[in-house]
Amino acid sequence: MKDDDPLPFDMDRVSPDTFVGEVVMKKEITPLLAAARAKGCQIQLGTDMLFEMIPAYLEFFGFGSATPEELRAVATLNY
Numbered sequence: 001m002k003d004d005d006p007l008p009f010d011m012d013r014v015s016p017d018t019f020v021g022e023v024v025m026k027k028e029i030t031p032l033l034a035a036a037r038a039k040g041c042q043i044q045l046g047t048d049m050l051f052e053m054i055p056a057y058l059e060f061f062g063f064g065s066a067t068p069e070e071l072r073a074v075a076t077l078n079y
Contacts, residue, residue, distance in 0.1 A: 003031055005031070007031060007032055007035060008032065011035045011036070011039060014036065014039060014041065016039055016040035016041055017041075018036070018039075018041050019041065019042050019043075019044070020032065020033065020036035020041045020042070020043050020044070021043070021044040021049055022043070022044065022045060022046045022049070023046050023049055024046045025045075025046040025047050025050065027079050028045060028047070028077075028079045029045075030046070033045070047075075047077060051068040051071045051072055051075070052068050054066065054068070054071055055067060055068065055071075
């Protein structure tokens with residue numbers, strides 16, 4: 001998403017107890033996450049979602065295993 005793109009849904013329809021997760025990883029806080037956080041929602045960054053999914057990919061394709069914490073420890077993220 002670009003900063004001036006419309007949000008994927010109407011934030012007026014989202015309550016503060018809604019959990020909002022992102023899959024976009026170009027920036028840490030996307031416009032969607034910023035709007036959700038401003039509304040009081042719990043959020044999950046796109047990179048956090050990726051770190052949670054990678055262990056399943058590694059095991060499925062026979063490349064061993066790693067925990068999300070191990071992946072975060074070796075990741076180099078530059079936003």
